[in-house]
Each structure stands twice: as structure tokens, then as C-alpha cells.
Amino acid sequence: MSKKRSKKTETKKQKKRNIVIFTMIVLFMGGFTIDHFNQTYIYSNTIANNIFIEGIDVSELTKEKAVQLLSEKNTPKDITLKYEGNTYKVPPNEIDLKYNIQESVNEAYNYTKTESYFDNVKRYFDLKENKHELELTPSYDETKLSEAIQKISDSIKVETANAKVWISDTGSISFSPSTTGKELDIVKTKEAIYDTIKSKKYEEIQLKVNLKEPKVSTENAKSVNTLLGEYKTTFSTKDPNRVENIRLSSKRTSNILLMPGEEFSYNDLILATTKSNGYKNAPVILNGVLVEGLGGGVCQVSSTLFNAVLYSGLDITSRSNHSLKSSYVPVGRDAMVNDSGTNFRFKNPYSNPIYVKTTVGNGVLISKIYGSSSDKKNISIKVDEFTQNGLEAAKTYIQYKDDNGNLLSTKYVAKSVYKKPKK
Structure with missing residues (x-):
């Protein structure tokens, strides 16, 4: 019995040893497998499988290899811009352009190498x-x-540059052409560059350039090709102050280009009749009396211009007669101005520009209106004189006629009433 028991005891002990040995082997092999898994797939020196950067597979690449591969395929290039056959380039180094390749590779590499083993x-x-x-x-x-x-x-x-018209004192017409302005649309250009950089498709960018048309085109300037109307008055050269006032106001209202629909304001151009503006004392009509005053003579220029405007068929927007009849123009054909608000104004009713030219010299004052030959009219001035409350008065009209002198239409312009001279 003792021998049998001894054998059973030995068998049990052997089984225990085998279980322990098996367990140790399993634990050893399990530990070896996990460690192998960790070293091979989790904490290896390569990027995990199935990771892409910018569509490029960087699986199982070292960081160095991934950086090299991405750099080859994503190198910033010159930004090329074109306009009207001209090419402009912005090199990447000029703007410090680069892509975050190294940072992206590091992110890909560390995707399965975080601090959390479970997450990895x-x-x-x-x-x-x-x-x-x-x-x-x-x-x-x-x-x-x-x-x-x-x-x-x-x-x-x-x-942008407007075309300019020059008309000499002898009537010779010349002009300089206009220039259409060009200005790069910087906002849209930047947006296009941003898109190029982001998409990494370095295709040519067609620049957006805004055009600014001139107010006065070459065509406008060329249309001023004929004399529409003119008028001449004379003055005494004995009073140098009055001569100077006529000269100064003539100069300031001459060589004016008026575009379609624009208004000419006589007072705005001659400025206030003060000493600081160059005007001198000379005879002026004040409340029906001839007295000395600054700017005497400027009304002769406005009246001469008024008549040239009438013969040119322009639209009168503001005109007043003197309190007394003028010696230099007929009744109903004078245009009084003063610093108190009485002004002479007219508009250009045509679809082409007009040009105001005034010359003065040797006691002769001439106002001329130039424009397009297509706007030239056959015009005569009609003045109907009458008496109103015992005072001389007149109504002024423009008469439009055909080439044969036949009356086509009549246009009312203004009414004038004059006081009696004080004795």
C-alpha cells in the first residue's frame, strides 16, 4: 500500500509541475507576443498602416522617408499671373511660402503612439x-x-486722363487723346492666390484689372470741330481799370469745355469781384445809377457771352437784365451779374461737348461757342420791345430756321424791364 500511495503522490506532484511549467510557458509566450505586437505595430519607428497625407500613402514609412516623399510631391512653385500678354511671377521664397510637411508627418507618426495605450x-x-x-x-x-x-x-x-481741347485765338482746333485708367483688383487677385496656394495647383492666374473710363473721351474731343455761335462787343480803352476787369473775367470764363448736360456758372468762374481776386474800381450800374465799384466791366463779358450762347442754341438757366439799358448790347440782350447772387448760367443741351472761348484786345471782346457740326443750328435773335408801366421792356426769343432761312420754331428766352435813368 505504501508503494502505491508513493506513486500517486509522485504523479500529483508531476502534474502540478507540468501545470506550473505550462502556465509559465503561456505567460512567457503571451508576454513575448504582446511585446512583439507593441514593438512591431504600435511603437515601431514607422507610421502605422492606412494613413494618408494629402492623398499620399505614408503607411509603414519612417518620418524621414515620409517627409522626403511629401516634399517631392508638394514643393511650392512660382505663382504665375498674367495680364494682356505680360507675365508676373511671385517666387515662394519671396513670400516665405511653405507647407507643414514635417508637422503633418509627426502627427501621422504619433497617431498610434499617444500616451494612452488603450487608444493606440x-x-x-x-x-x-x-x-x-x-x-x-x-x-x-x-x-x-x-x-x-x-x-x-x-x-x-x-x-485716367481726359482728352483735352485747345482752340487758339484764331480758331485753330487741336486736342490731346484721352487715356483709360487701369487699376489692379487687389482683393480678387489675393483671393485667386489664396486658392492657388490652398489647392496646390499652380496654374496661371488671369489678373482682374478694373478700367476707369475718362470723363472726356478722345471721341468727345474730336467732336468739337466747328463754331456754333459768336458775338462781339466793343469797349473804350481809356479806363485801364475797366479794361483790366474785362480782361480778367474774360480769361477766367474762357477755354471751358462743357460736357452734355453740364451747367456753366459765370459767377463761379470769375469769383467774387474783390481786390484780393484782382478786380479794380470802375463804373458799375447800381440801382439805376452809374457809380464807381469793384469789378466794373464784368457784365459786358457776361452780356457778350449771353449773346454767343443764344446764337449757339444753348439752354439759358439763369439770366437777369440790368436796371438800365446797356450801351454795348441791344435792349433785351444784356446779362447782369453781381456778388449778391445774380448770376448768368446756361446748360449744354447737346449730346456732344461744347467749348467756350473768349478773346479780348484793342477794345474788342469776342465770345465764341464751339461744338459738333451735327449740333450747329441756323439761329437768329428776335426782340420784341414794348412799354410796361411806363418803362421800356423787351421779350427775347430764339428763332430756329432751316438752311433756306425759313422759320421752323421760336423759343422764348427772357423778359427785360429797364428803369429810367436818374438825372
């Missing part, structure tokens, strides 16, 4: 079914980009 294992197995994608983001110096665009803008920019 979960991500590893999730990558078996789903890929993880990262995008490259650009960086650049906004100030340097603005400076580069401004250089391009400066090279494109063209200042």
Missing part, C-alpha cells in the same frame, strides 16, 4: 478598416505677399 491599440485596429487622412496646410508672410502684389499693381496702373 483601438486606433491600430480601426485602421484595419478605415484609413486616416491628413491635409497639408500652407503658411506664408501676408505682408510680403501684399508687397509683391503692390509691385505688380504699380506696374499695371495707368492714371
Whole structure:
């Protein structure tokens, strides 16, 4: 019996040893497998499987290899801009343009190497079914980009220039052409560059340039080709002050180009009749009496111009007669102005510009209105004189006639009433 018991005891002990040994082997093998898994798939020196950066597969690449691969395929290029056959380039180094390749590779590399082992294992197995994608983001110096665009803008920019008309005292007409202004649309240019940088598709950008048309085009200037109407008055040269006032106001109201619909304001051009504006004392009509006053003579210029305007068929918008009849123009054909608000104004009713030209010299004052031959009219001035409350009065009309002198229409202009001279 003792021998049998001894054998059973030995058998039990052997089984225990085998279980212990098996358990140790399992634990050893399990530990070895987990460690192998960790070293091979979690904490390896390569990026985990199924990770993409900017659409490029960087699975199982070292960081160095991934950076090299991404750099080859995502190198910033010159930004090319074109306008009217001219090419402008903005090199990436000029604006410090680059993509966050190294940062993206580090993010991809550390995706399964966080501080949480549980998260790392979960991500590893999730990558078996789903890929993880990262995008490259650009960086650049906004100030340097603005400076580069401004250089391009400066090279494109063209200042708008109006065409100009010159008419000599002898009636010779010349002009300078207009220039259409050009200005780069900086906002849209920047937006296009931003899109190019973000998309990494360095295709040519067609620049958006805004055009600014001149107020007076070359065509406008060329249309001033004929004399529409003129009028002449004479004056004594014995009073140098009055001569100077006539000369000064003539100069300030001459060589004026009036575009369609624009209004000519005589007082705005001659300025206030003060010493500081160059005017001198000379005879003026004040409340029916001839007295000395600053600016005497400027009304002869406005009256001469008034008649030229009438013969040109322009629209009178403001006109007043003197309190006394004038010696230099017929009744109903004078135009009084003063600093108290009485002004002479007219508008250009035509679809083409007109040009006001006044010359003065040797006691002769001539106002001329030039314009397009298509606007030239056959005009005569009619004045009906009558008496109103014992005072001399007149109504002034423009008569439009055909080429044969036949009356087509009559247009009322103004009514004038004159006081009796005081003795």
C-alpha cells in the first residue's frame, strides 16, 4: 500500500509541475507576443498602416522617408499671373511660402503612439478598416505677399486722363487723346492666390484689372470741330481799370469745355469781384445809377457771352437784365451779374461737348461757342420791345430756321424791364 500511495503522490506532484511549467510557458509566450505586437505595430519607428497625407500613402514609412516623399510631391512653385500678354511671377521664397510637411508627418507618426495605450491599440485596429487622412496646410508672410502684389499693381496702373481741347485765338482746333485708367483688383487677385496656394495647383492666374473710363473721351474731343455761335462787343480803352476787369473775367470764363448736360456758372468762374481776386474800381450800374465799384466791366463779358450762347442754341438757366439799358448790347440782350447772387448760367443741351472761348484786345471782346457740326443750328435773335408801366421792356426769343432761312420754331428766352435813368 505504501508503494502505491508513493506513486500517486509522485504523479500529483508531476502534474502540478507540468501545470506550473505550462502556465509559465503561456505567460512567457503571451508576454513575448504582446511585446512583439507593441514593438512591431504600435511603437515601431514607422507610421502605422492606412494613413494618408494629402492623398499620399505614408503607411509603414519612417518620418524621414515620409517627409522626403511629401516634399517631392508638394514643393511650392512660382505663382504665375498674367495680364494682356505680360507675365508676373511671385517666387515662394519671396513670400516665405511653405507647407507643414514635417508637422503633418509627426502627427501621422504619433497617431498610434499617444500616451494612452488603450487608444493606440483601438486606433491600430480601426485602421484595419478605415484609413486616416491628413491635409497639408500652407503658411506664408501676408505682408510680403501684399508687397509683391503692390509691385505688380504699380506696374499695371495707368492714371485716367481726359482728352483735352485747345482752340487758339484764331480758331485753330487741336486736342490731346484721352487715356483709360487701369487699376489692379487687389482683393480678387489675393483671393485667386489664396486658392492657388490652398489647392496646390499652380496654374496661371488671369489678373482682374478694373478700367476707369475718362470723363472726356478722345471721341468727345474730336467732336468739337466747328463754331456754333459768336458775338462781339466793343469797349473804350481809356479806363485801364475797366479794361483790366474785362480782361480778367474774360480769361477766367474762357477755354471751358462743357460736357452734355453740364451747367456753366459765370459767377463761379470769375469769383467774387474783390481786390484780393484782382478786380479794380470802375463804373458799375447800381440801382439805376452809374457809380464807381469793384469789378466794373464784368457784365459786358457776361452780356457778350449771353449773346454767343443764344446764337449757339444753348439752354439759358439763369439770366437777369440790368436796371438800365446797356450801351454795348441791344435792349433785351444784356446779362447782369453781381456778388449778391445774380448770376448768368446756361446748360449744354447737346449730346456732344461744347467749348467756350473768349478773346479780348484793342477794345474788342469776342465770345465764341464751339461744338459738333451735327449740333450747329441756323439761329437768329428776335426782340420784341414794348412799354410796361411806363418803362421800356423787351421779350427775347430764339428763332430756329432751316438752311433756306425759313422759320421752323421760336423759343422764348427772357423778359427785360429797364428803369429810367436818374438825372
